Amino acid sequence: MTDELIGGALIGIAASLLWLGIGRISGMTGVISSLFVVRDTSRHWALWFLAGLLLALPLFYLAGGESPVEMTGNKTLLVAAGLLVGFGTYIGNGCTSGHGVCGMGRLSLRSMLATITFIVAGVVTVAVMNHSGGAL
Amino acid sequence: MTGKMSRAGIPVAFVSGVLFGLGLLISGMNNPAKVRAFLDLFGNWRPELIAVMGSAVVIFALAFQLSKKRRQPLCADAFHEPTLKKTDARLLTGAVMFGVGWGLVGLCPGPALVNILNLNPDVLLFIAALLVGNRLAHYLVGPVKAAK
Numbered sequence: 001m002t003d004e005l006i007g008g009a010l011i012g013i014a015a016s017l018l019w020l021g022i023g024r025i026s027g028m029t030g031v032i033s034s035l036f037v038v039r040d041t042s043r044h045w046a047l048w049f050l051a052g053l054l055l056a057l058p059l060f061y062l063a064g065g066e067s068p069v070e071m072t073g074n075k076t077l078l079v080a081a082g083l084l085v086g087f088g089t090y091i092g093n094g095c096t097s098g099h100g101v102c103g104m105g106r107l108s109l110r111s112m113l114a115t116i117t118f119i120v121a122g123v124v125t126v127a128v129m130n131h132s133g134g135a136l
Numbered sequence: 137m138t139g140k141m142s143r144a145g146i147p148v149a150f151v152s153g154v155l156f157g158l159g160l161l162i163s164g165m166n167n168p169a170k171v172r173a174f175l176d177l178f179g180n181w182r183p184e185l186i187a188v189m190g191s192a193v194v195i196f197a198l199a200f201q202l203s204k205k206r207r208q209p210l211c212a213d214a215f216h217e218p219t220l221k222k223t224d225a226r227l228l229t230g231a232v233m234f235g236v237g238w239g240l241v242g243l244c245p246g247p248a249l250v251n252i253l254n255l256n257p258d259v260l261l262f263i264a265a266l267l268v269g270n271r272l273a274h275y276l277v278g279p280v281k282a283a284k
Contacts (some may be wrong), residue, residue, distance in 0.1 A: 001182050001187050003162055003163055003164060003186045004163045004164070004185060004188045004191075005187045005188075005190055005191050006162055006163070007158075007159045007160065007162035007164070007165065008159065008187055008188035008189065008190060008191030009159070009162025009192070009195060010155050010156070010158055010159030010162060010163075010189045010190040010284075011155075011159035011188065011191075011192040012159075012191055012192035012193070012194065012195025012199075013195060014156035014159060014169075015152075015156070015196045015199070016195055016196055016198070016199030017148060017151065017152045017155065017197075018148065018149065018152040019196070019199055019200065019203060019215070020199055020202065020203055020206075020210060021148035021209055021211050021212070022145040022148055022210075022211050022212040023203075023208065023212045023213075023214055023215035023216050023247075024149075024212075024216055025217075025218060026152060026156060028244070028245035028246040029245055029270075030248075031249075032245055032266070032267070032270055033270060033274075034182065035267075036270075036271065036274070038184050039284040040220035042253070044141075044260075045141055045145060045146070046147040046149070046213040048149040048150045048153065049150065049152055049156075050153060051150060052152065052153025052155075052156075052157065053153040053154070053156055053157040053250060054157070054249065054250075054252055054253055055154055055157070056153070056155075056156070056157020057157065057161065057250060057251070057252075057254065058253060060157075060158060060161045060162075061253040063146070065162070067161050067164075067166060067254075068169075069167055069251055069259065070167060070168060070169035070256070071168035071169065071241060071242060071243070071258060072168075072241055073258055075258075075261060077240055078241060078258055078262045078265065079262075080237070080240060080265075081238075081243070081262060082237070082241075082261070082263065082264065082265025082268070082269060083237070083265045083266070083268060083269040083272070084237030084240070084269065085233075085234055085237035085238060085243070085244065085245065085262075085266050085269065086236060086265065086266035086267060086268060086269020086270040086272070086273070087230075087232065087233055087272055088229075088230045088231065088233025088234030088235075088236075088269075088273075089234050089245060090230070090232075090269070090273035090274060091226055091227070091273050091277050092226070092227050092230020092231045093146055093218075093220060093227070093280060095234060095244050095245050095246070096178035096189075096238075096244045096245075097245070097247065098158075099249070100193075101189065101192045101193055101196055102191055102196055102200075103137045103218070104189075104193045104197075105192075105193045105194075105195075105196035105197035105199075105200050106197075106218075107197070108218070108221075110220060110221060110223050110227060113223050113227065113228070113231075114228075114230075114231040115163060115231075116163070116232070117231035117235060118231040118232070118234045118235035119175070119235065120235065121140055121232045121233075121235025121236050121238075122175040122239035122278060123175050123176075123177045123178075123239070124235075124236075124239070124283060125175070125236045125238075125239025126176050126177075126179070126237065126239045127174040127176070127178045127179070129239070130176065130178075
């Protein structure tokens with residue numbers, strides 16, 4: 001569980017740095033939406049944040065890290081899941097980072113409800129898939 | 137005046153992105169199979185990922201408390217705390233849709249972005265659909281109206 005604790009601590013430090021440094025919530029949903037308003041200078045920080053986020057993978061490999069990505073190859077499932085995640089995080093104004101880490105850390109009732117809801121929805125989805133023969 | 141960031145804010149945002157990404161990679165949050173095993177509460181449940189959210193939340197909570205004693209961040213003119221407070225059907229509908237999509241494949245937005253440079257076509261397809269979903273919601277539903 002050491003990797004999980006260290007990784008989580010790094011995420012917490014990253015979110016703290018962004019908040020104490022420039023007063024922004026490190027929410028990936030907001031970062032993604034910023035891609036569509038690149039002329040809005042007040043959101044340019046998100047593009048720099050995204051650049052750093054993308055660079056993490058090659059840096060991790062350079063440091064000798066291994067990072068398996070095991071997932072379904074079912075295209076229909078991938079598209080359906082992507083659409084749901086994109087649509088859902090937009091109207092719910094956040095995902096695992098903005099609601100799950102920052103919102104919970106701020107003790108926001110709204111974020112706590114959102115976090116509990118998406119975890120329960122995820123648990124139910126996995127349970128249904130695994131008990132119906134499983135597409136994965 | 138909001139949104140003003142000093143030049144030093146750029147490296148702050150960049151470094152924060154790198155650290156965030158490394159955190160996702162080290163913890164294994166970017167591996168969909170591990171995430172789905174975490175969500176598999178009624179099967180072969182792997183609870184380790186709780187530690188990721190747990191440690192991240194505690195550290196951010198401390199930073200957030202610390203920020204209450206400051207008028208502004210180090211490299212910008214204001215703290216942009218989210219103003220939405222409503223716990224309404226829109227929030228819950230969005231969270232349910234997100235949770236279902238998350239469970240189907242095991243990817244949420246951050247890990248999907250972190251995985252981009254692997255150039256795995258399945259991850260790229262997921263991200264393309266995610267971007268389409270984001271824009272569909274933007275044009276069909278629109279942003280939350282600023283409410284008092």
